[in-house]
Amino acid sequence: MPLRNLLVCLVVLASFAPVRRARACGPDFPPELLHNRAATLAELPDGLFAHEVALLVPKPAEAFPVVEGPNEPEGARVGGGTRETELYQSGAQAFHEKRWEDARARFLEVLALPAEERRRFSPFAAFMLGRTAGSTQEARQRFAEVRELVRQGFEDPLGLALASLGEEARVLLDEGDDVGAIQLYAEQVAHGSTNGVISLLQVSRALAFDEARLRRALQAPLAQRLLTTYAWTRGQELSWTDPEAGTPSRLARLLEELASVPGLAGADRLAAGAWRAGRFELAERFAGQEQTPLASWVKAKLALRRGDKSAAEQYLAEAARGIPEADDWRVEDEPHPRRPRAHVEGERAALALMRGDFFQAAELSLASCSWPDIAYVAERVLTVDELQRFVAAHASDPKDRCQAEIRFFPWGYEGNGEGPGLNERLRLLLGKRLMRSGRGQEALDYFRGTKWEEFARQYVDALERARGAWWDSVTRAQALYSAAKLARAHGMELMGTEAAPDWSWTYGDFDVGAWHREVDQPDESTLARAALGDIPLTTQAEQERLAAHGPPHSPRFHYRSTAADLAEQAAEQLHPRSQAYAMLLCHAARFASSTEPERVQRLWRTYVQKGALIEGYWSFGQSCPEPDFERLRNQKVAPPWKAWRLRTVVTVGGGIMLLPLAGAVLLVRRKRKE
Numbered sequence: 001m002p003l004r005n006l007l008v009c010l011v012v013l014a015s016f017a018p019v020r021r022a023r024a025c026g027p028d029f030p031p032e033l034l035h036n037r038a039a040t041l042a043e044l045p046d047g048l049f050a051h052e053v054a055l056l057v058p059k060p061a062e063a064f065p066v067v068e069g070p071n072e073p074e075g076a077r078v079g080g081g082t083r084e085t086e087l088y089q090s091g092a093q094a095f096h097e098k099r100w101e102d103a104r105a106r107f108l109e110v111l112a113l114p115a116e117e118r119r120r121f122s123p124f125a126a127f128m129l130g131r132t133a134g135s136t137q138e139a140r141q142r143f144a145e146v147r148e149l150v151r152q153g154f155e156d157p158l159g160l161a162l163a164s165l166g167e168e169a170r171v172l173l174d175e176g177d178d179v180g181a182i183q184l185y186a187e188q189v190a191h192g193s194t195n196g197v198i199s200l201l202q203v204s205r206a207l208a209f210d211e212a213r214l215r216r217a218l219q220a221p222l223a224q225r226l227l228t229t230y231a232w233t234r235g236q237e238l239s240w241t242d243p244e245a246g247t248p249s250r251l252a253r254l255l256e257e258l259a260s261v262p263g264l265a266g267a268d269r270l271a272a273g274a275w276r277a278g279r280f281e282l283a284e285r286f287a288g289q290e291q292t293p294l295a296s297w298v299k300a301k302l303a304l305r306r307g308d309k310s311a312a313e314q315y316l317a318e319a320a321r322g323i324p325e326a327d328d329w330r331v332e333d334e335p336h337p338r339r340p341r342a343h344v345e346g347e348r349a350a351l352a353l354m355r356g357d358f359f360q361a362a363e364l365s366l367a368s369c370s371w372p373d374i375a376y377v378a379e380r381v382l383t384v385d386e387l388q389r390f391v392a393a394h395a396s397d398p399k400d401r402c403q404a405e406i407r408f409f410p411w412g413y414e415g416n417g418e419g420p421g422l423n424e425r426l427r428l429l430l431g432k433r434l435m436r437s438g439r440g441q442e443a444l445d446y447f448r449g450t451k452w453e454e455f456a457r458q459y460v461d462a463l464e465r466a467r468g469a470w471w472d473s474v475t476r477a478q479a480l481y482s483a484a485k486l487a488r489a490h491g492m493e494l495m496g497t498e499a500a501p502d503w504s505w506t507y508g509d510f511d512v513g514a515w516h517r518e519v520d521q522p523d524e525s526t527l528a529r530a531a532l533g534d535i536p537l538t539t540q541a542e543q544e545r546l547a548a549h550g551p552p553h554s555p556r557f558h559y560r561s562t563a564a565d566l567a568e569q570a571a572e573q574l575h576p577r578s579q580a581y582a583m584l585l586c587h588a589a590r591f592a593s594s595t596e597p598e599r600v601q602r603l604w605r606t607y608v609q610k611g612a613l614i615e616g617y618w619s620f621g622q623s624c625p626e627p628d629f630e631r632l633r634n635q636k637v638a639p640p641w642k643a644w645r646l647r648t649v650v651t652v653g654g655g656i657m658l659l660p661l662a663g664a665v666l667l668v669r670r671k672r673k674e
Contacts, residue, residue, distance in 0.1 A: 029512065030336045030405060033346030034365070034373045037537045040350055041304055044275050044297065045343055048329035049233040050197045052269075056186040056225055063191045064150060067159030076157040080120030084110055088121040095128060104132055123149045127160045127167075136171055143168040162193050169199065178203065178213060179220040186222065204230035208254050218257065221265035228258055228266030231273035251277055259286070268295035275301060293322030297344060307535065313351050320344045320367075337404045342368045349373065356539050358382060362390050369402035371425065371505055372512070375498035378429055380549050381542060384437055391430050391446075395423065424450065425498075431456070432504075435495045436551055440464075452493045459486040459494055474580075477573040478629045481584060484566035488591045491559025501556040511556060555595040564592035564599060570627075576610035578635070580627035585611065589621030 033040045067073060080088070091106030110118055110125035118125075123146050130142030143164035150161035169184035182203060188196030204226055207214045217223040231254055251273075258270050259282055267289035274282035275298050287298040300315035320341060329338040349364035358381050365373045378387055406422045420428065431446030440460035447456040465479035487495070496504040503512045553561035567588035574581040589603040600621050607620065618625055 029506075029510075030372065031338065031343075031370055032372045033343065033368060033370055034350055034353070034376055037350045037354075038532055040347055041537075042301070042532050044272055044301060045329065045338065045340065046236060046276065047229070047233040047269075047272070047294075047340070048331065048338075049201060049229065050189075050194075050331075051327065051329060052229045052233060053186065053197055053200050053226065054189050056222060056229075057183070057190050059190050060187075062151075064147070064161040065156050065159045066162055066192045067157070068162075068193065068195050073157055077124075079155075079157075081117050084113055084118045084121045087113075088124055091125070091128065095132070100132055104129060107132075118154075120155050122154045123156050123160045124158070127164060130164065130167060136175055139171050140168050143171075162188060162191050163195075165191075166193070166195055166199060173203070178207065178217045179223050182217070182220075182223055182226055186226075200226060201230075201234075204234075208250060211253070211257070214254070214257055218261050224258070224261060224264055225266035225269070227254065228264070228269035228273065231255060231258065232269045232276065235273050235276050252279075255279060255282060264289070266290075268292045268298065271295060271298045280305065293319045296322065300347070304532065304535070309351060309354065309535075313348065316344055316348045316351070320348065337369075339369070342370065342405070346370055346373060349377070350537075353377075353381070353542055354535075354537060354539065356541050358542070358545070359386060359390065362386075366394065369405040369422075371402075371406050371422075372499065374426075375429060375505060378426065379433060379497060379499055380546050383545075383549070384430075384433060384439075387430055387433065391426050394426065420450075428452075429498050432493075432495050432497070435459070436497075447494075452490065455486060455490045456494055459483055459490075462486065473573040474629055474633050477570040477580065477584070477627075480566050480570035480573070481587070481627060484563045484570065484587070484591065487559050487566060488563035491557070491563065495551075495559045495562065497551055497558070501551065501554065501558060503556075508557065553595075557595055560591050560595050561599075564588040564596070567591060568603070574632060577612040578632050579612070579614055580629055580632050582607060582611040582614045583618075583624055583627040586618065586620050586624035587627075590624055593621050 067076075077089075078085070087106050087110045091103045091110070094100075094103035094106060107125035107129050110121055111129075115122075126142050126145040126149060130139045130146065133139035133142055146164040147161045150156045165184045165188040169181040169188070172178075172180040172184065182200065185196045185199045185203065189200065207217050207223075207227060208230065214227070218227065231251065235251055255270070255274055255277060258264060264270060264286070267286040271283045271285075271287040271289075272294055274280070274286065280302070283298055284302055287295050287302060289295075296315045296318040300312045300319065303309075303311035303315060323341040323344060325339070325341050327340055329340060330336065345364050346368035349361045349368060352358075352361035352364055358377070362374075362377045362382055365377045368374075378390065382390060402422050406425065427446040428450065431443045434440070434443035434446065435456070440456075440463060444453075444456055444460060447453045462479045462483035466476050466483065469475040469479060492502065492504055492508055496502040496508070498504045500513050502508060503510060506512060551558040555561060565588075567584050571581050571584035571588065574584070585603050585607045589600045592599045592603075604620055616625065617623070
């Protein structure tokens with residue numbers, strides 16, 4: 001019996017899960033809104049059916065206990081008085097043996113006991129009398145009695161008061177009273193029942209597929225709100241498809257039936273469902289009939305379709321003010337929140353970018369709590385000075401802001417566990433950007449207190465030593481090489497980009513850009529996307545900023561190229577016939593081997609042309625011994641630039657000294673002629 005119940009629950013829950021566009025097996029990235037702005041601005045998210053139907057009726061002042069699932073709570077059927085326990089167990093045994101009259105007699109005896117002697121099993125007995133009732137009227141009376149007993153304080157370890165709503169609703173369904181059943185299921189959901197949500201979903205499907213029942217039910221406002229919610233939140237279900245070619249889909253027929261109801265309750269949901277189905281004329285017709293956040297959201301999309309960006313922004317602002325920040329439309333198996341308020345803020349950020357208000361776009365991206373979007377605007381759109389002001393403005397934000405979205409990425413910040421909070425991520429992003437811009441001393445302030453503070457300080461100190469050692473080429477080369485090794489070993493943490501090309505927010509595990517190109521393909525579920533027409537989604541100013549604010553190298557893991565640059569600069573300080581010169585070229589090639597194969601070839605040619613033959617086991621660009629800087633100091637071999645300087649001085653100095661000598665010779669000759 002428990003196994004059968006479990007299987008039934010799994011089947012029902014599978015049908016309850018919404019049908020969304022499937023993606024191939026792969027990483028479960030958090031939502032992004034700015035990388036595909038056409039889809040973001042054109043598509044309306046499918047609301048969560050469970051969330052919406054919980055709003056059909058007001059929540060009760062005191063909710064019934066919720067006990068749902070395949071397993072009963074331990075000890076739920078024990079703990080009563082001696083007589084009530086004996087009578088109830090006797091009735092339960094008779095029920096399982098299908099001796100219905102005996103069972104009812106025992107349950108009635110339980111209810112006949114004095115109230116103080118039946119505190120445990122009175123709701124049990126009334127519930128079973130409802131299940132074995134001989135008439136609809138009696139069944140309804142008994143199930144109502146269960147609820148009244150629980151309200152009076154009788155024990156309910158099995159959640160029978162909540163279950164009685166569903167049992168009574170099933171009786172009404174058998175009698176053809178769909179509206180009465182919907183009312184009871186909605187009350188059940190208001191108490192917190194998942195089973196009630198599933199029941200409302202099944203009733204909605206049944207009504208949508210039976211035009212006669214649908215028309216009768218739509219006479220009641222409650223049924224209207226249920227069916228408009230169903231059309232909006234479940235509009236992508238495969239079950240809407242009709243096998244007959246050329247016939248309107250069941251979704252289209254449901255929308256038409258709803259549209260024909262005078263004074264429709266739930267008009268905003270019909271507008272949302274119509275927009276998602278590509279029925280823009282219906283969306284336009286019903287969006288203005290109710291003043292709700294959802295209606296404003298639909299109006300924003302309609303305004304954008306007309307090309308009125310200003311009106312679209314106003315409507316999105318209205319929607320953002322009206323949607324509770326805590327609302328979350330994710331289903332149970334989704335790891336990341338799907339907060340509608342955050343989605344609206346992301347759309348507002350996209351519009352701010354489109355009008356060139358970049359600082360406002362950063363503020364709205366922050367309100368969306370989408371770290372990939374925040375990182376894009378902060379890293380590639382804002383200038384460094386704008387970013388510093390932005391970070392300073394939010395330095396005192398609560399630590400738990402955007403906690404669900406920011407702190408619990410699939411991998412954390414190091415491949416597992418929790419990563420830094422929003423404030424620390426913003427400061428690190430700025431620190432890394434300053435480091436890439438050559439403003440290392442400023443960057444150190446933003447690494448302070450993190451696990452990478454010491455590495456950042458070592459990197460900046462190495463570059464400072466290199467700049468300060470203009471008189472000592474070996475010391476300069478050694479400092480540059482130290483910086484190169486730090487850039488290669490800790491480049492992701494010190495200067496990696498959160499967004500393209502490094503995708504540091506995945507800790508470099510995935511090329512998110514390539515993933516976007518793979519999955520962002522148009523399909524039949526994006527009918528509304530074409531509604532945007534030729535609206536420009538990016539400005540020339542944004543494109544110029546993207547080009548100006550990119551990392552110094554374009555390949556992914558660009559800091560490896562930076563490490564190779566530093567190693568090459570170190571080699572340039574030394575004599576090409578030295579071991580250190582050869583090994584620095586070797587390490588430069590090794591640092592760039594995975595990102596710049598053409599550089600590896602160039603470095604190899606440089607070594608062959610200029611470098612000395614180095615004995616021992618090593619492989620250029622793969623296995624490179626450490627440069628021997630001490631040996632170079634002891635040999636006192638002048639580097640190429642010093643040799644060139646010496647030759648220049650000798651040549652120029654010699655030429656200068658020859659001039660007076662030549663003049664003297666000419667003077668002597670002239671005198672001799674005289």
